[in-house]
Amino acid sequence: MKQNIYFGYICWKISSRIEIKNPFHDLTVCLFVECVDIIANWDTQRFRDIAHRFSASFLYSTTAFFVLTQMLYVVPQVYDTSGVMYKLGCLTTVFITYNILANMSACKRTDTSVWSLPWDQLCPSPEDESLWRYCDSCERLMPPRSWHCKVCKCCILKRSHHCIFTANCVGHNNQRYFFWFTFYMTLGLLLSLGNTIIFMLKNFDYFYMITWLWPVAIYLDEFASGPSPPNWLGLTIMFNAYILLPPLVMFMFQMVSIWRNTVIFDLNNDSYNLGLRENFRSIVGQKGLWTFLSPRLKSPLPHDGTQCPEKK
Template sequence: MCFIMVGCKYIADIYPMQFVMTAHPCAVGLVLVGTAFFLWVEMFFVVPMIFDTEGVMYKLAWLVAIFVVYNLLGNMLACHRTDSSVKTLPEDRKIPSEEEKPLWNYCDYCQMLVPPRAWHCKLCNVCILRRDHHCIFTASCIGHNNYRYFFWFTSYMMIGTFLALATHFLLFIVNEKVRKYYLIFHISRFFKQVNLQELNPMFIWMNLIFVLNVYAFTFPLVMIAYQIPTLYLNTTFYTQTDLRYNQGLRENFKLIMGSRGLWTFLSPTIKSPLIHDGTQWKTKKSDVTIC
């Protein structure tokens, strides 16, 4: 995973425009196609082998699936459409006051002063407020205004792939007829040699979607592993050792999610105004505001 990220960053630094034109459509398309594929496989193939399609549990499974997909794609779209660049600031906040000037940084690319924790993105060609990183899966920079959507997008991707993986284990437990099609069943029998007659299309299909599901779950799990410390300590992806802005979990959560806090988990359409505009940050040591 680290190798992929370093490789992408290296290519993006050398060929920013070509990277954006290639990586964005591919990554966004992968999320859309992957979401549609797993929804179809789970709800029309795996889950019907566990629950009666006329029963309450199957209908409940559909409600959960729709809720997860809605939040996954809704937060992805909201993240893309929400601009976190310095240009979104009101005109009177784009220019620091005299006392703020020493604390602001000069951007050689934009040729202007920018607030603390804001820095330039070569792919977006603009400075981003509290820039975390550039995400190819949302085709946008993740910063002060849209970090909430990115976090829940990643969370719902992990929840969705986990639930899909859980249905395979449930199917393995409750359905004796289908159990023999899983390679894990034969491994559990001390690597018993698989009969060639068992290598039918059903055997290949069940193991293929299971392996794809494992990979699909691992990726957002790694992404969440990076984001939880960021949320907990109020750091960013590239400044994980800078603990100056850590105000405690509750305050950090409000700074990122807004006034509605945990309620934002329910829907990307829930209004949750941020506590400030991203130009002033309290530090842990002095407990004063850095403008």
């Protein structure tokens, strides 16, 4: 009975908040946002303590597991340890791991709230005052495209969403780090999955790999004639394939938001679309693609987040 009441409440919240243009996308995104929103409202402090710590611990332990598995077991058996490919694989693994952790840390440490602005920019100029909106929670005018976060308890500049891995909101100042964080997470898991598949194809019957990637195909075991992989390796490749989906989905959402210069829960709005190059530059800064090297690379943003130029 309680589950039906909660589901009905979520559906009512969704229907009252959005005008559905793309039913599959809007319902999927808003259902996730509303679920997190409702859980956070029950006990905000407990939600932050439990969800953030669990998510960060899960990410650290998962990253360490795949790095050690690839470096110590899979890659040495796929490539010759004295060859160039093995050394290149090790360097790539270190580079990707560094960018995953460094971009996550930079996203967490970067303040993207309205209060990060200088005091003289917290009030709108007379000509821009009509563009600012009043926040009932903060009880003051806020810049355009800023929304209030109930978990952070403040308004966020160009708020995209609240990330449970970084324990803060993704917005104007730290979207660059979150973008590269999701990119390197997706790239690292793809390379890990590819190396593991190559290793299994070289040493075991490929029917076993199919059954681990798609458990419904377990009935194909009778067609396998070669040696079977150890169970822990099969679980690893299955875990790798399934855990690849969340960062891949988030990275795709980031690509769409860059394409339209919008935020995740309002992807249909392209009022601020200035073209792909300018949209990308407004997120990563003046250095553009060079920011993929490291989050420590300074790349000033084109504006402070209070002025959002619209497309002509």
